[in-house]
Amino acid sequence: MSCHYLRNAACCVGKLAAVILLIVVTPILRADPAAAQGNDEAYTAKILEFTTEPFFLTPYVDHLPESATVPTPLDVLGHIAGAADVLSYPEEVDEYMRAVAAASPRVEVYSLGRSEEGREMILVVVAEQETITRLDEYKAMLAALADPRVTSEAQAEQLIDSAKPIYWATGAIHSGETGSPEMLMELVYRLAVEESDFISSIRDNAIVMVTPVIEVDGRAKQVDVHMAKRKDPDANVPSRLLYWGKYVAHDNNRDGISLGLKLSQHVMRTFLEYKPTVFHDLHESASYLYTSTGRGPYNAWVDPIVINEWSNIAYQEVREMAAFGVPGVYTHDYYDGWGPNYMFWVANMHNAIGRFYETQGAGDGSTRVLRTNVERNWSRPNTPLPEVMWSIRNNVNLQQSTLLIAMNYVAAHRREFLRNFYRKSQRSVAKATAEGPAAYVFPASDDKPGQQARLLQLLQRMGVEVHRADRSFTAEGNEYGAGSYVVRMDQPYSRAADMLLDKQYYNPNDPRPYDDVGWTLGPLYGAVTVRIEDPAILSQRMTLVRDAIAAPGGIENRNRPVFLVRYNADNNLAAFRFAHPELKIAAAERSFTVDGIDFGAGSFVIRSEDNAGDLAPVLEQAAARYGFFAYGTSSAPDVPIHPVVTPRAAVMHTWSNAQSEGWLRLGLDEYAIPYDYISVQDVRDEPNLIDKYDVIVMGPSSDDALSILYGVTGDQPLPWRSSELTPNLGAQDETDDMRGGLELEGILNLANFVKAGGTFITIANSSSLPTHFGLTPGIGIKQTPDLWARGGVFRVQLKDKQSPLAYGYGDELGVYFNTAPVFQAQSTGGRRFGGFGAAEAAATGGPGSTTARRSGRGGSDEEDIVQGRPRNLGQAGVEQSRSDEPGAATERRGDAGAVASYRTVFAFATDPEELLISGGIMNGQEMAGAPALVDVPLDAGHVIMFSFNPFWRSETLGSYALVFNALMHHGNLSPAVTDEEVAAQSSGATR
Ligand SMILES: [Zn+2]
Numbered sequence: 001m002s003c004h005y006l007r008n009a010a011c012c013v014g015k016l017a018a019v020i021l022l023i024v025v026t027p028i029l030r031a032d033p034a035a036a037q038g039n040d041e042a043y044t045a046k047i048l049e050f051t052t053e054p055f056f057l058t059p060y061v062d063h064l065p066e067s068a069t070v071p072t073p074l075d076v077l078g079h080i081a082g083a084a085d086v087l088s089y090p091e092e093v094d095e096y097m098r099a100v101a102a103a104s105p106r107v108e109v110y111s112l113g114r115s116e117e118g119r120e121m122i123l124v125v126v127a128e129q130e131t132i133t134r135l136d137e138y139k140a141m142l143a144a145l146a147d148p149r150v151t152s153e154a155q156a157e158q159l160i161d162s163a164k165p166i167y168w169a170t171g172a173i174h175s176g177e178t179g180s181p182e183m184l185m186e187l188v189y190r191l192a193v194e195e196s197d198f199i200s201s202i203r204d205n206a207i208v209m210v211t212p213v214i215e216v217d218g219r220a221k222q223v224d225v226h227m228a229k230r231k232d233p234d235a236n237v238p239s240r241l242l243y244w245g246k247y248v249a250h251d252n253n254r255d256g257i258s259l260g261l262k263l264s265q266h267v268m269r270t271f272l273e274y275k276p277t278v279f280h281d282l283h284e285s286a287s288y289l290y291t292s293t294g295r296g297p298y299n300a301w302v303d304p305i306v307i308n309e310w311s312n313i314a315y316q317e318v319r320e321m322a323a324f325g326v327p328g329v330y331t332h333d334y335y336d337g338w339g340p341n342y343m344f345w346v347a348n349m350h351n352a353i354g355r356f357y358e359t360q361g362a363g364d365g366s367t368r369v370l371r372t373n374v375e376r377n378w379s380r381p382n383t384p385l386p387e388v389m390w391s392i393r394n395n396v397n398l399q400q401s402t403l404l405i406a407m408n409y410v411a412a413h414r415r416e417f418l419r420n421f422y423r424k425s426q427r428s429v430a431k432a433t434a435e436g437p438a439a440y441v442f443p444a445s446d447d448k449p450g451q452q453a454r455l456l457q458l459l460q461r462m463g464v465e466v467h468r469a470d471r472s473f474t475a476e477g478n479e480y481g482a483g484s485y486v487v488r489m490d491q492p493y494s495r496a497a498d499m500l501l502d503k504q505y506y507n508p509n510d511p512r513p514y515d516d517v518g519w520t521l522g523p524l525y526g527a528v529t530v531r532i533e534d535p536a537i538l539s540q541r542m543t544l545v546r547d548a549i550a551a552p553g554g555i556e557n558r559n560r561p562v563f564l565v566r567y568n569a570d571n572n573l574a575a576f577r578f579a580h581p582e583l584k585i586a587a588a589e590r591s592f593t594v595d596g597i598d599f600g601a602g603s604f605v606i607r608s609e610d611n612a613g614d615l616a617p618v619l620e621q622a623a624a625r626y627g628f629f630a631y632g633t634s635s636a637p638d639v640p641i642h643p644v645v646t647p648r649a650a651v652m653h654t655w656s657n658a659q660s661e662g663w664l665r666l667g668l669d670e671y672a673i674p675y676d677y678i679s680v681q682d683v684r685d686e687p688n689l690i691d692k693y694d695v696i697v698m699g700p701s702s703d704d705a706l707s708i709l710y711g712v713t714g715d716q717p718l719p720w721r722s723s724e725l726t727p728n729l730g731a732q733d734e735t736d737d738m739r740g741g742l743e744l745e746g747i748l749n750l751a752n753f754v755k756a757g758g759t760f761i762t763i764a765n766s767s768s769l770p771t772h773f774g775l776t777p778g779i780g781i782k783q784t785p786d787l788w789a790r791g792g793v794f795r796v797q798l799k800d801k802q803s804p805l806a807y808g809y810g811d812e813l814g815v816y817f818n819t820a821p822v823f824q825a826q827s828t829g830g831r832r833f834g835g836f837g838a839a840e841a842a843a844t845g846g847p848g849s850t851t852a853r854r855s856g857r858g859g860s861d862e863e864d865i866v867q868g869r870p871r872n873l874g875q876a877g878v879e880q881s882r883s884d885e886p887g888a889a890t891e892r893r894g895d896a897g898a899v900a901s902y903r904t905v906f907a908f909a910t911d912p913e914e915l916l917i918s919g920g921i922m923n924g925q926e927m928a929g930a931p932a933l934v935d936v937p938l939d940a941g942h943v944i945m946f947s948f949n950p951f952w953r954s955e956t957l958g959s960y961a962l963v964f965n966a967l968m969h970h971g972n973l974s975p976a977v978t979d980e981e982v983a984a985q986s987s988g989a990t991r
Contacts, residue, residue: 792919
């Protein structure tokens, strides 16, 4: 009680102080609030009505200027921005923006493109009229500043005089964070009509771009849910969204590395077109407004200038808001600034400034009591209050005021920001010969040209230039064939490429990471990348590739009766197979050689005698499209074969969480692998699953098997479907009642499905389900209390070359793993799996068990490099290193295993020191040698469990084919083995 009383007392003191501050400070700072321009009195009255406290107002938003021509949100939508209990649909926001554009010569609206569900994303551009009419010239100026190879310093200085920085603000990427689209409508109006010096300066000296809703699909669903209750108090709608976009929810802003989602693709393309100086993403989760700087360890590949710019702008915002007496505005907190997977990193990757806010949430738009409990500390001297009334208008006030401060600051210091932009671009070009590396080579000898092409395409989509070697060359002692691709580091976007291709090292003793800590794309895509430090490579003869890179394909010996296709786990081969279900294709169960060409196990054998019609034209067209060679021969190889099937597949989801499994669907859809999308309830209610499906895949879901069993709870039915009040729900799947889970019936149905010959695949934590309920005898999940293995790239080693799951893969693979689950043999009569005991591992030291170096670029045994200056500044040259080559052979093999009823296809590296490819690790002995991909036969069927996640954020294209293999070889997962192999297995050798 006394505590409560004290909180209230403190609250009152705080209010009083803030009011006094407001009175004292406001008249001084608010020098000329557009004296000649009147206010829209009705609108202004509503601003004051919906703001709960005077200290949540600033001079920038405590009024709305009137305009004789330009409509306000109140005029068009019937409510002001931040009116209580109202949220606007994306199409209403668009309608408003287009109304402003129609009325104001200072505003234009462009389409950014459409979402997966077909909704439009827009780009609003605001500037003074002359700038709008000459927008292409201003874009050209920024493009010139972006490329110092064609723009001299003297030319740059001239451009800096006339060019204008672009400030791009984006709203509502996170659907539950609802205030920004409302705020951005008012911001656009204010920028278009207000004549105060403060606003005019932004309009005259900068160009503002606004995308009011990034996640248009999620916003539509969110407004459905929040407004339904207001339209009908009896409406029965879910309190939160299960789905936002077609694929993922909150993870939609973690797609910046691989651009799997339309929203990321549209933002990237538009960014490269306009080259904004600042990109600013609006979020809501902190009291009352956090402006991003992060607290490190900062990304080791950006120019230190950009890190300074984050702080520079943030300090201005915090300083001004504090001076206005607004409590709770702060910086230096909240996230690390390490990973480039956030959408706003589109800017940081490209020499611009990427930033975000976390404002106190607007929620469903209602006004409510807000309690916070934040102790004052060095980064939060101005704490939020213990208790206030909070409204969506407060949210609009804080976001808008602070954003205007940032825009005004960038406009006022436009020369400095443009000069910094040019300088950062210069230093990116100089990187090749200063801090290095000089280039990355994608060798022509890579045996996965399709995967290589896919990664290079991604770099191209990020604006990175890719060259092709005109002839063979030697670099750092290695020979690379003609046609090898070279990503030069003497280009403006070298940092984007280096950031994605280099290795990361994150020291676990650094502040807790906010997200993934390793993402090296070469291993994750299954492509060989070689980091070259010697600048001599830059003078090799090479040609810029202007078209989208694709793997070559074709047909040889077209008049032969049998065609062979080398299987290399290229995702496009699965795409080809599923695109032609009518083709009879067999897989070779052993490797073989024909006409001196080696074909690995899993290679396709396509025989005329099995197929009607002429194969050659079909294969010729497919080979060109999917990038493979069909090699004609007179007879099939003398090896055992089995059919490559196109099974009836289903992806099973829960009604509790559909976030991570969305990345699985996205990967399947990219390669047009067909599947039914079913819920745990469908499985619960279908005793004869085998009549419908051959393979059921469960994406990542929950590490608690019982929560999958029980599912969603509640007192009354919870529909997820389209209705009059919720027209946007139900797009992915529908139900009248989300309550309940898989239930024991579902477990039984799954068990019967597998026993009858079905294949059940679980990914990452969903493996809790089959292990918990006894569907995987002999293997379970191990407790790893001391393991630190945050999302990163880890090394797995091939243990079972016979398994069709491994077709096309080499001895090693880089996979995405995050913390859990770690599998281990369970005592079903065999001995304990794994020969590497904890005590033994601890004694070896190294990165598996110690923390050897600071967070930075490179592997755990490499040196960090400071960006933006010569590598040898004050230090001797360091030992050269190469990026990881996942295909490289290694002699180190697992040496122990139980007599198990399951097959370990891949296991984590046995040596803790070799586990980590990119990211961080501590106590790696807890996962070293653990089975990473297992195949558990159960009667006639199989349960396949992944410890790592083969479908993570479109970053893991090199492990997609493990699941594709499971699909294509369903029914043939246990090919016949030789007598020797059987003998070896029963004597306890590793499988
Ligand atoms: Zn957010």
